[in-house]
Amino acid sequence: MSARTHPVPEQFDDPVQQREAATLGMWAFLATEVLFFGVLFAGYTLCRVMFPEAFAEGSRHTDMLLGTIETAVLLTSSCAVALSVREVQLGGRRAATAMLALTAALGIAFLVMHGFEYYAEYREGLIPAIRYTQQGVYARGMEIFYCLYYFITLFHSLHVTVGVLLLGVMAWRTWHRAFDQDYHTPLELTALYWHLVDIVWIFVYPLIYLVGRSG
């Protein structure tokens, strides 16, 4: 399908109104996503208020270096997808496709690094209900920390996986000239989704990896 012949559905006055409706809908969805992860963050906050030392101890068992690299990877991927939208707006199909492929590759790199983290935690016996071998005064509180850690990071990784698939589809469609300066709303919405996944991780990073590091 060529973007130049993309018809505006009859309920819209023009392509700008169509785009406004689509981005408004996407932002409403993103607000629900904020609250979806927000419930997990609220649970984290309450449990941390009740078990501050155990959460600091749990956080010290996470891999801070890998967490920092993962954050840098996601931040870079966010910039790459923002540049891909910019390129499409300027008519650069090849560069836009390359940027989308780079974003998807960075997303996959993130997932692989997280997989290594999960494996290390499995070996260390830090997975509640599956393999949890911690002893000591903080063992029970740390179990709550790791429950929240797995809920938050697994849901986040699920979002990254969906994002990578969407980015792959967008790269394919961009390469096949589905988007141009006049029509690129699906690409814009995918980029918004990817940025939100990045924002969630921006808050996961200090709450999971940086607690009690100075102690």
Place this chain on the structure above:
Amino acid sequence: MNARPARPQRTHRSGPRPPSLAGNLWTLAALLLLLVLSAGSALLRLGPFNEVANLGIAAVKALLVLTVFMRLKTDNALLRIVASTGFAWLAVLIALSLADVLTRQPLLAPW
């Protein structure tokens, strides 16, 4: 006779202009710098200010992504309202939950 004048056909090109390449790259540089700052400050003994620095830097990073990468700065004002609504409800959720937990006192059975 009272026919509305035809609205000029608007296209994507009449929307917000794409941000500059330098603007995007500087934002990425600022985000990475804030990440290093965040990791560095977490290793210093700052007491309660460790948490203030951690969350403060995260909030600044999120704002940078929201305003520049997600284009809330230049896009429709309605989108800014919808975006802030999500975060505002999250603040209400966390504040009210904390108000409960932090002020709850164990009640003795009245018998």
